[in-house]
Amino acid sequence: MRTGPFHLFLLLVGCVAGLAAIAPVHEPMAAEAGPQENYGRTPREYLPYNRFTEPYKRFFMVPNEYRGYGRSLPEPERVESVRIGFLGPITKTVSVATGGVSHEEPLGHKMLQGAQLAIEQANAKNGFRGSGIPYELMVRNDNGLWGASGSEIIHLAYRDNVWAILGTIDGANSHIAIRVALKIEIPMMNTGDTDPTFIETAIPWVFRCITDDRQMCYLLADYVFKKLKLTRVAALRANNRYGRIGIGEFRDAATRLGHPFIAELNYQVGDRDFAPQLERIQAVDPEVLITYGDAAESALILKQMRAMGMSQWLIGSDRMVSAEFLSSAGKEEERVAAPCPYNPRSDDPGYLKFKRDFTERFGEEPESFAAHAYDGMNMTIEAIEKAGLNRAKIRDALAEVKTYRGVTGVKEFDVVLNNISPPYLAVLKDGQFLFHSRDEVLK
Structure with a gap:
């Protein structure tokens, strides 16, 4: 299907301007799906109002179903390639977050490499269903502007004619992109956005294979309040x-x-001097400082804390678990911890093979965004192999997945198609992160 610029503009305006009007109707799935205990596998002590009352309504407890048109569409008689879209930050541009240049391109490049490797390996096995028809990755840049992100989804769906899309990282852009995907009715696999609210849009075309900030913050809270027994x-x-x-x-x-x-x-993203904030924080004498941001700023905060004589624990987001952070943190640095959605030191044979293949292909070791993109792309390819060339059936095949063993470990998906697998805690010691499961943390 092809369409002109004016039609693309009208579709994008309809998607973004009518966000509140396009939410799907929720209906319970068949009884065999069964209820889940609570949303997001939230520990009882972290549930809101749990000390006072039971909620009269629980949300996100039944599956996101697609009851619309599309499954009866015939597959194309002939295709030269099976196209899968990629949307991620790979080219520097203006950022909504900073008002200046964007900042997530290093993460986007890793995500792209993971997706490319999965595509190349699928083609080495003779492509789509062993037919010799290759898989083809159609790459679009997520440039940090809401309207542009939605526009790229439209281009992937109608100009590039992809069957599914993998992306993206920025939370705000992802929210816009998936609403456009809902309007178009195309499956979208997210492998980089850890925003807990991403899946709360209740869009049945959306899947996420990376553990989100909800699970990672529960682990941090367990570590700080239960293991370390700190309170300030x-x-x-x-x-x-x-x-x-x-x-x-x-x-x-x-x-x-x-x-x-x-x-x-x-x-502000891009700041390099944190003395004014740290002086105010030092004055209230905390036991722990939590930071949530990119690796570069997190490392600078740590260095400036220590230079000011602040020896408190620094805990932070999963983006701290990176070579960039370690190169700045210092080999003797300790009392630093962050969650990680998988174990980069796993000795699982599948992960070790992926690590070797990735290093041979790109000349560097993979990290979280590459590994999760590899898993997400393989999940998407397997759904296409099973369902054939029909977007609604590809969506159904992805929705049927309850557990998936990938290179990042065993993923568990709840009824709203979100990965609720427990993360690992990365604790800095002797210049490297050591990884601990939740059970080990609370032992």
Whole structure:
């Protein structure tokens, strides 16, 4: 299907301007699906109002179903390739978060590499269903502007004629992209956005294979309040959606345990001097400082803390678990911890093979965004192999997955198609992160 620029513009305007009007109708799935205990596998002590009353209504407890048109569409008689879309930040441009240049391109490039490797390996097995028809990755840049993100989804669906889309990372852009995907009715696999609210749009075309900030903040709260038995927490986060939304579950958990933040300050993405905020935080004498932002700023916060004589624990987001952070943190640095959605030191044979293949292909070791993109692309390819060339049936095949063993471990999906697998805790020691499961953390 092809369409002109004016039609693309009208479709995009309809998608973005009518967000409130396009939410799908929710209806329970067949009884055999069964109810889940609570949304997001939230520990009881972190549930809102759990000490006072039981909720009269629980949300996100039944599957997101698609009851519309599309499954009866015939497959194309002949295709030269089976196209899958990629949307991620790979080219520097203007950022909504900073008002200047964008900042997530290093993460986007890793995500692209993981997706490319999965496509190449599928083609080495003779492509789509062994027919010799190759899989083809159609790459579009997520440039940090809401309208542009939606426009790229339209281009992938109608100009590139893809069967599914993998992407993206930025929380705000992802929210726009999936609403356009809903309007178009095309499956979208997310492998990089850890925003807990991403899946709460209740869009039946959306899947996420990376553990979100909800699960990672529960682990951080367990470590700080149950393992370390500390209570005085201050926060210094990025002044963007990632920092604001990502830290939210930890803030809520702390409050529900009776330990609300004693201070919460923010900084602009790209800042290099954090002395004004750290001086105010130092004055209230916290036991722990939590930061939520990119690796570069998190490392600078750590260095400036220590230079000021602040020896408190620094805990942060999964983006701290990176070579960029380690190169700046210092080999002797300790009392640092962050969650990680998988175990990069796993000795699982499948993961080790992926690590070798990735390093041979790209000349560097993979990290979280590459590994999860590899898993997400393989899940998408397997759904296409099973369902054939029909977007609604590809969506159904993905929705049937309850557990999936990938290179990032065993993924568990709840009824709203979100990955609720437990993360690992990365604790810095002797210049490297050591990874611990939740059971090990609470032992």
